[in-house]
Amino acid sequence: MAGFILLDRPVPEVAVVTLNRPERMNAMAFEVMVPLGETLAELRHDNVVRAVVVTGAGAGFCSGADQESAGVPPGVAGVTRPTYALRAMEALEGVILAIRQLRQPVIAAVNGAAIGGGLCLALACDLRLAAPSAYFRAAGINNGLTASELGLSYLLPRAVGSTRAADIMLTGRDVTAEEAERIGLVSGVHDDVVAAAVETGRRIAGFSQPGIELTKKTLHAGIAAGGLESYLPTEGLGQLYLRLLTGNFEEATRARKERRPAEFTDDR
Structure with a gap:
């Protein structure tokens, strides 16, 4: 531009x-x-x-x-x-x-x-x-x-x-x-x-695209949160979202065992 x-x-x-x-x-x-x-x-x-x-x-x-x-x-x-x-x-x-x-x-x-x-x-x-x-x-x-x-x-x-x-x-x-x-x-x-x-x-x-996007969102939400008790579920839901809907966690585990960089597909 x-x-x-x-x-x-x-x-x-x-x-x-x-x-x-x-x-x-x-x-x-x-x-x-x-x-x-x-x-x-x-x-x-x-x-x-x-x-x-x-x-x-x-x-x-x-x-x-x-x-x-x-x-x-x-x-x-x-x-x-x-x-x-x-x-x-x-x-x-x-x-x-x-x-x-x-x-x-x-x-x-x-x-x-x-x-x-x-x-x-x-x-x-x-x-x-x-x-x-x-x-x-x-x-x-x-x-x-x-x-x-x-x-x-x-x-x-x-x-x-x-x-x-x-x-x-x-x-x-x-x-x-x-x-x-x-x-x-x-x-x-x-x-x-x-x-x-x-x-x-x-x-x-190099990391998960939705993982990075959700981390940015939760960082901002955490700064603005009124209290820990009401905020904790926000982080928990983000973790569950990616754990259940992608194979990223399993890929990270395999990559560590195989001593290579993980390749996240953000899919199952």
Whole structure:
């Protein structure tokens, strides 16, 4: 896909989506975010793609709100200023939700600055890897606004804990890649972060397709669950579903005995 969003498939089962506005540090202009949401929606229905990598072109992952050339959100013809603001927020929120609603796991390959909404974009992903030069900032507080935007106050405490989230959000300070790995904001730091993310996607693709999709669903459901007792059946039903309807468990047992990789067919 040409323009501000690039779509590449280094291997058939992994799609790499690149925000391609490096001269603006891939800021969240609507001409970037709207096609990003559309691309993610298309990938959701691509059954060959088993994992999605999101990254940025140039030196930045995503620098958040574009304060100079944000463009025009969709669906605003003839509306008042308050309604315009609502449509603008809906367009950006839709991208966060599109990531969460993808069937495939999404891996953020944070190659540089992830600031404000860019931090939210990374947090919406299921996994995050960072380049050594990457850094993270909840920038709203530095701009005289709240640090809470696009789900940040929901996502960040669940990633790093409430105390660390409060420190990051209330001080507006930069979190380096090294600190991000230490506190669990990212799972690893890699010189070639996109290659590392693609390799992670390839590993994911080797497992059961419904198994991975259900694991993503239960991870999100578990984070939002009100209590363990009411949540346990959700996991149990997922296990029973695949245990009874596929021969995956038997194949995994045979593969271990034969000292070979398992080949899951997701069928009996």
